Every structure is written in structure tokens, then in C-alpha cells.
Amino acid sequence: MAKDELDYGEGPSIIRPFLRRTFDAPLEAAPLAVDVPAAAPLAAAPGADVRAYLMTGGRTGAGAVKLEFESMLSLTERGRGTRSSLTFERRRIADACLEGAQSVAELAAKMHLALGVAQVVAGDMVGDGLLNVHQASANLADDIAMIKRLIQGVRAL
Amino acid sequence: MSEPFDPTAPEAVAPIPVKIVVAGGFGVGKTTFVGALSDITPLTTEAAMTTVANGIDDRGAVTTKTTTTVAMDFGRAAIDKSLVLYMFGTPGQDRFGFMWDDLISGALGAVVLADTRRIDDSFPALDYFESRHIPFIVALNRFDGKIFHSLDEVRSALAIDDSIPVVTTDARVRNEVKGTVLALLDVVLARAIARSESSVPA
Numbered sequence: 001m002a003k004d005e006l007d008y009g010e011g012p013s014i015i016r017p018f019l020r021r022t023f024d025a026p027l028e029a030a031p032l033a034v035d036v037p038a039a040a041p042l043a044a045a046p047g048a049d050v051r052a053y054l055m056t057g058g059r060t061g062a063g064a065v066k067l068e069f070e071s072m073l074s075l076t077e078r079g080r081g082t083r084s085s086l087t088f089e090r091r092r093i094a095d096a097c098l099e100g101a102q103s104v105a106e107l108a109a110k111m112h113l114a115l116g117v118a119q120v121v122a123g124d125m126v127g128d129g130l131l132n133v134h135q136a137s138a139n140l141a142d143d144i145a146m147i148k149r150l151i152q153g154v155r156a157l
Numbered sequence: 158m159s160e161p162f163d164p165t166a167p168e169a170v171a172p173i174p175v176k177i178v179v180a181g182g183f184g185v186g187k188t189t190f191v192g193a194l195s196d197i198t199p200l201t202t203e204a205a206m207t208t209v210a211n212g213i214d215d216r217g218a219v220t221t222k223t224t225t226t227v228a229m230d231f232g233r234a235a236i237d238k239s240l241v242l243y244m245f246g247t248p249g250q251d252r253f254g255f256m257w258d259d260l261i262s263g264a265l266g267a268v269v270l271a272d273t274r275r276i277d278d279s280f281p282a283l284d285y286f287e288s289r290h291i292p293f294i295v296a297l298n299r300f301d302g303k304i305f306h307s308l309d310e311v312r313s314a315l316a317i318d319d320s321i322p323v324v325t326t327d328a329r330v331r332n333e334v335k336g337t338v339l340a341l342l343d344v345v346l347a348r349a350i351a352r353s354e355s356s357v358p359a
């Protein structure tokens with residue numbers, strides 16, 4: 001083996017290469033170093049991309065209201081009242097929220113939608129007053145009382 | 158003591174979700190780890206992501222973007238009536254960086270799971286969390302009860318700051334996973350306290 005070749009069998013004899021690239025630089029499509037276990041694609045129906053595109057108007061990642069994957073959604077009065085006249089995906093989301101608040105991630109998993117799509121459609125519904133959003137405040141990382149409460153809660157799990 | 162949130166109760170107000178991320182190489186035990194603490198069997202979602210690929214693909218076309226899907230699973234644990242912990246397990250390939258920005262948005266911190274036999278699989282996740290200044294710890298998953306190198310050896314291989322805890326864990330054991338999450342939350346708390354002290358005028 002050439003001297004500068006890394007021996008990947010040796011574990012920590014490898015030192016992490018520094019500054020290989022920064023995450024702000026565009027990613028290069030590096031070949032995978034590991035075989036990706038063929039992830040069973042969910043809902044890989046023909047035309048799925050097109051449908052996702054139509055639902056979100058080509059946007060991903062940000063609806064009218066920016067949601068996180070863990071943001072919890074509940075129906076507003078308005079959402080409850082107009083549920084039956086909503087278009088397909090919105091109707092499904094509203095129906096799922098009838099049972100109680102749901103996170104974006106749970107909606108995506110149950111409805112076989114990509115996370116980014118669920119995020120955008122639900123975000124639009126929040127913008128249109130159909131859903132309420134419950135999420136941690138943006139300064140959660142500085143909320144010492146909340147973090148302590150979380151620590152206590154995890155200890156008691 | 159803590160009553161779990163019952164979403165179907167008439168007076169139910171949705172709990173506030175808080176999120177941590179569990180990252181690491183393929184097969185390192187992320188889903189097992191999440192499942193050990195979760196109230197539900199981890200659910201799988203897929204995230205589509207765009208990879209910038211400047212180059213020429215094998216059909217001879219100039220490509221600038223490709224879309225890949227990555228499976229990401231998550232679980233949740235009700236903390237009390239109004240707080241729920243979400244744990245997202247995500248593969249740690251650096252080419253998935255674009256998805257990670259969406260994932261870590263709002264996250265309190267991350268656990269980087271590593272297998273000491275394939276320690277370099279965790280490098281992309283370390284690079285990423287360092288670059289984003291997200292609180293994280295490294296947890297060595299003890300496959301078959303062993304870790305194959307001392308914590309010091311691992312720490313020097315990882316070349317991480319001394320302030321970052323390196324712990325061992327067993328992703329299959331609920332109490333161990335709990336301890337690992339608590340180790341992360343201690344870092345989160347220490348950072349919050351340090352920030353609040355530095356912002357108070359002397």
C-alpha cells in the first residue's frame with residue numbers, strides 16, 4: 001500500500017482531515033464512500049415528482065410560514081369549518097389533524113410525503129389560517145428554565 | 158408523575174416540540190438509538206435534497222443539480238404535558254449537507270454516533286456540527302459490549318475540542334441512551350448559562 005494511502009481498517013489511526021472543505025462551499029457530488037443500503041423509496045409512484053411540484057408550486061423548504069420538521073400543527077376553527085372544501089393534500093393534512101396535533105414529520109410519514117413537501121403545504125395552510133402552529137421559541141437554546149425542565153423530564157423517562 | 162400528552166383530550170393544547178439530531182455513518186445504530194427512547198416505533202420519512210454537481214454526467218450532459226432522497230427516521234418521547242422531545246436520525250454523508258441545514262434548524266443539539274472500528278464514518282457529521290456551532294457530543298456505540306480503542310485514542314483521532322464530551326453508549330439499551338441524551342443536554346445547558354453570564358454587564 002502506498003504510504004499516503006489511509007488504511008481504513010485501523011480505526012483511530014486515522015486522523016480527521018481538517019478543512020477538507022467548508023459546508024458553505026458548494027457540495028461536490030463526491031462518490032459515496034460506503035454502499036448506500038438501497039433505501040426502499042417511499043411512495044415512488046411515477047409522476048410523484050411532478051405532483052410534489054404542483055403541490056408546492058416548485059418551492060421546497062419554506063411555505064407561507066416557515067415550519068420546522070418537528071413543528072406541531074392543530075386545526076383552527078376555520079380549518080375545521082372549511083375542511084371539506086379543501087383541495088386534496090390540504091384536506092388530508094386537515095383530516096390527520098382532526099385526531100389531535102401532529103408534527104410536520106408525522107404528517108409526512110403518515111401521508112408518504114417528502115418532508116420538504118409536507119413542510120411547505122402545511123406552512124401555507126398556517127399562512128391561510130387553517131392550522132395553528134406550536135413550536136419552541138427561536139431562543140430555546142438560551143431558555144435555561146426550559147432546558148432544565150427538559151433535563152428533569154428526560155431523567156424521569 | 159408526568160402525565161403524557163393526550164392529543165384527543167378535549168382541552169388538549171399541543172405540546173411544544175424540542176428536537177435533537179442523531180447523526181453518524183451508515184449502520185452505526187442511529188435508528189436503534191432513537192427507538193430506545195421513543196414512545197413510538199421510529200417512523201421513516203424521506204427528504205429530497207438537491208446536490209450541486211458541477212460536472213458532466215455519464216450521458217454527457219452538463220449537470221448542475223441532482224436530486225437524491227435520503228431516508229430519515231424519527232421518534233418522540235413525551236416529557237411532560239406540554240413538552241415533547243423529537244429525535245431525528247440522519248445519515249452522516251457530507252453530500253447530504255443541504256438537508257442538514259433544514260434538519261438542524263431549531264435543534265438544541267446533536268449526538269454523533271460512532272463505531273470505533275469505522276471512526277472515519279463520523280467525520281462528515283463532526284465537520285458539519287462544528288461548522289454550524291451546534292452543541293454536540295460524540296457517543297461511541299459499544300457493539301458487542303466492546304469499544305476497540307481507548308477514549309483518549311478516539312478523542313485524538315477525532316481532533317475535537319476538549320470541551321466536547323466523548324461518551325460510550327449502547328444504542329439498544331434505554332438507560333444508556335437516556336444517559337447519552339442527558340450528556341448532550343448538559344452541554345446545551347452549560348452553553349446557555351455561559352451565554353447568559355457573558356451577556357450580563359459586570
Ligand SMILES: Nc1nc2c(ncn2[C@@H]2O[C@H](COP(=O)(O)OP(=O)(O)OP(=O)(O)O)[C@@H](O)[C@H]2O)c(=O)[nH]1
Nearest residue numbers: 183184185186187188189298299300301327328329
Ligand atoms: N451489537 C450491537 N448491535 C447494535 C447496536 N446498535 C445497533 N445495533 C445493530 O446494528 C444494526 C444497525 O443498526 P441501526 O440502528 O439500523 O443503524 P442505523 O445507523 O440506523 O443504520 P442506517 O439507517 O442504515 O444508516 C442493527 O442490526 C442493530 O440491531 C449496539 O449497540 N450493539
Ligand SMILES: [Mg+2]
Nearest residue numbers: 187188230246
Ligand atoms: Mg437507520
